[in-house]
Amino acid sequence: MTISFRAPGEYQQCSGALDRLGQAVLKFGGKAVLAGTEGSLKRYGGRILDQCRPGELEIRPVTVGRETTQAEIDRLAASFREAGAEVMIGLGGGKALDTARAAADAVNCPLILVPTVASNDAPCSALSVIHDGEGAVIELRRTRRNPDLVLVDTAVLMDAPARLLIAGMGDALATWFEVSACRQSGAETLAGAPPSDIAVSLAHLCYESLKKYAVGALHAYEAGIVNDDFERLVEATIFLSGVGFESGGVAAAHAVNDGFSACPEASHLYHGEIVGFGTLAMLMLQGESDTVVQEVVSFMKTVGLPMTFEQLNIIPEESLLLRVAKVACTQSVMKNMPFPVTEHDVVRALLKADIVGQKALTEEN
Ligand SMILES: [Zn+2]
Numbered sequence: 008m009t010i011s012f013r014a015p016g017e018y019q020q021c022s023g024a025l026d027r028l029g030q031a032v033l034k035f036g037g038k039a040v041l042a043g044t045e046g047s048l049k050r051y052g053g054r055i056l057d058q059c060r061p062g063e064l065e066i067r068p069v070t071v072g073r074e075t076t077q078a079e080i081d082r083l084a085a086s087f088r089e090a091g092a093e094v095m096i097g098l099g100g101g102k103a104l105d106t107a108r109a110a111a112d113a114v115n116c117p118l119i120l121v122p123t124v125a126s127n128d129a130p131c132s133a134l135s136v137i138h139d140g141e142g143a144v145i146e147l148r149r150t151r152r153n154p155d156l157v158l159v160d161t162a163v164l165m166d167a168p169a170r171l172l173i174a175g176m177g178d179a180l181a182t183w184f185e186v187s188a189c190r191q192s193g194a195e196t197l198a199g200a201p202p203s204d205i206a207v208s209l210a211h212l213c214y215e216s217l218k219k220y221a222v223g224a225l226h227a228y229e230a231g232i233v234n235d236d237f238e239r240l241v242e243a244t245i246f247l248s249g250v251g252f253e254s255g256g257v258a259a260a261h262a263v264n265d266g267f268s269a270c271p272e273a274s275h276l277y278h279g280e281i282v283g284f285g286t287l288a289m290l291m292l293q294g295e296s297d298t299v300v301q302e303v304v305s306f307m308k309t310v311g312l313p314m315t316f317e318q319l320n321i322i323p324e325e326s327l328l329l330r331v332a333k334v335a336c337t338q339s340v341m342k343n344m345p346f347p348v349t350e351h352d353v354v355r356a357l358l359k360a361d362i363v364g365q366k367a368l369t370e371e372n
Contacts (some may be wrong), residue, residue, distance in 0.1 A: 011200035012254045013122075015131045016155040019244050024160035025051060025190070027120065027371045028096070029058025031156055032066070035117040036093025041068045043098035043108040047123050051098060051163065052066050067092065074138045075105040083110035100124045101278070103133040112150035119156045125164045125241050126171035127178045127278050129191040130157050131249030134197060139300045144268065149197065161241055170277070172228060174220060174242075177246035177283025177312045180303070181260035183214035184286055185343075188293070189256030194343035197239075198254040206255035213247035216240065220304075221310050258343040259292055259335070260285035262354065264334035272327055276319060283312040284319060284360060290350060291356035291363070304367040314364030323361065 019027070019095030024295045032039050035212075041048070041055060054070050058173050069086045072079045083106055087095060096119045098266035106122050112135075122130045133153045137146040165173070188194075190202045198206070216239055216353075239268050263285030267273035273281060281309025287307070316323040332353035335341055341348055 009200035011198040020159040022162040039094040047099035057360040109135040124167040125175040128248035174277035174279030175244040177279035185258040186210035188257030194344040196256040202255040210251035215241035259289040261333040262338040262341035266331035289358040291359040313328040
């Protein structure tokens with residue numbers, strides 16, 4: 008038996024963490040490149056560059072494009088080499104972090120990631136999603152190492168739109184169910200072995216934390232105050248879900264996401280929103296007990312995750328559902344399910360999920 012687990016070298020999360028970034032960089036070197044989108048550099052770059060000390064800590068900002076393409080990765084790696092930098096810092100949402108991670112891998116340097124949104128669980132992982140110029144996914148690149156540090160400023164996450172925070176909960180909602188499926192099937196995870204007990208227990212904790220802290224966290228978000236519930240929720244969506252999926256595996260919920268992502272009709276949706284609905288569809292595929300389904304839909308309803316085609320703003324035409332199912336069934340992660348899944352099963356599960364979602368929405372609280 009092989010036990011394997013991957014995680015970032017260090018994870019730090021608190022309100023105001025951004026002001027500790029300079030000190031953190033110095034542990035790895037005195038010269039860094041700060042890679043971020045124009046928006047995130049404009050918003051937070053000044054606060055980071057103020058921490059520079061001549062002769063001790065130099066940080067050169069480099070603007071990266073909106074898509075993680077090979078050209079962007081090469082350009083960032085070239086800027087890094089040209090600056091004689093020792094440390095790569097990625098600042099922003101999923102794509103900016105993916106570009107920084109892939110470029111750091113290309114130059115083989117220490118990597119610090121600073122997410123400015125909590126919309127998905129990718130920051131802690133060693134996975135970069137590479138796109139072509141049109142935005143289509145062309146490669147899931149596994150980098151050699153996980154980030155040396157993931158630094159999360161919860162006050163910064165408060166500045167992001169609520170929809171992104173809620174999408175992050177959708178991505179995290181899938182983790183426990185997908186890891187459980189992988190554990191049952193013995194699927195090999197990104198850590199290179201079937202889910203370890205460490206990953207399974209962290210995935211379970213992720214689900215428990217979501218249920219326990221989401222409501223309090225949303226109230227805190229509305230009030231604009233970082234409280235313990237908000238901190239715990241972010242710990243679940245960024246850290247627990249991140250290490251959970253990487254060493255515990257993904258399955259049907261993400262296969263469904265890949266199916267929708269391949270269709271232009273779903274391009275307005277965030278990863279976590281589709282994965283949330285994909286989780287519900289996965290429970291239908293599994294013929295999950297009513298108790299579990301009700302617990303999940305009640306969570307989705309409470310936090311405002313879309314659970315019907317109408318809420319997703321998608322017209323469930325047969326041709327679309329078939330295209331989604333076709334792509335979903337060709338994904339290797341669909342094979343992580345403990346039973347074979349056909350296109351017909353997926354279409355039926357999607358329609359069933361929609362019905363369950365509709366029913367939950369019309370029910371009294
Ligand atoms: Zn995901």
